[in-house]
Amino acid sequence: MDDLVNIVSTVGDRFANNVKGSIVNMSYEKWIRLVIVAGAYMLLRPYIIKLGGRVQMSAHEREAAESEEAYQKAQISPNQLRGQVDIAEDSDDEDDVPTISASGADWGKKARRRQRTVIKKLLDAEEKRLQETLEEEEDKDIEEFLTG
Structure with a gap:
């Protein structure tokens, strides 16, 4: 039990030290790069979602057309x-x-x-x-x- 508590505290300390060190030691160039990457993600995300929606819609339409063709090829329809x-x-x-x-x-x-x-x-x-x-x-x- 003591080993588990020791491992958890070590992992927590290392995580906190690494995050703190990464933020403190960042130069202006790295901050600008981070802001550019985050901004580009926020600007491009809606367009990527729309593109995914179009791809999904075309796949759905293709499946519907295939099922309609299969229905048309049926020998006896309920209306007959x-x-x-x-x-x-x-x-x-x-x-x-x-x-x-x-x-x-x-x-x-x-x-x-x-x-x-x-x-x-x-x-x-x-x-x-x-x-x-x-x-x-x-x-x-x-x-x-x-x-x-």
Whole structure:
């Protein structure tokens, strides 16, 4: 343990002495050189970042173009399958046709009908919940008056 503390203190002392010696022993020429290097870095940094952004953007566009070419080369696209797939009809729908093809207009009507029924169920459930909370509050008010 003492060796570890000795090593850490030696490293700290040497670091402090070297930094202090470097700053104290710097000539005007070295200070000017340091200021020039730091200033050049501050001036050129935004341009270097913009250049990196352009390179990254061109690489991204190149990858997107390659993936688009690969997609175009696909044998069957999802749009070609539209209207060819048979979907079984739900038993609670109004129509009595056992299967229909998934065309845009028929599917839209059914989806809107299902969506309306789901929304009605949600609204009914919310109204029921609100009614129950209202009844509970009224019961609490009546109970207050009876006990008070």
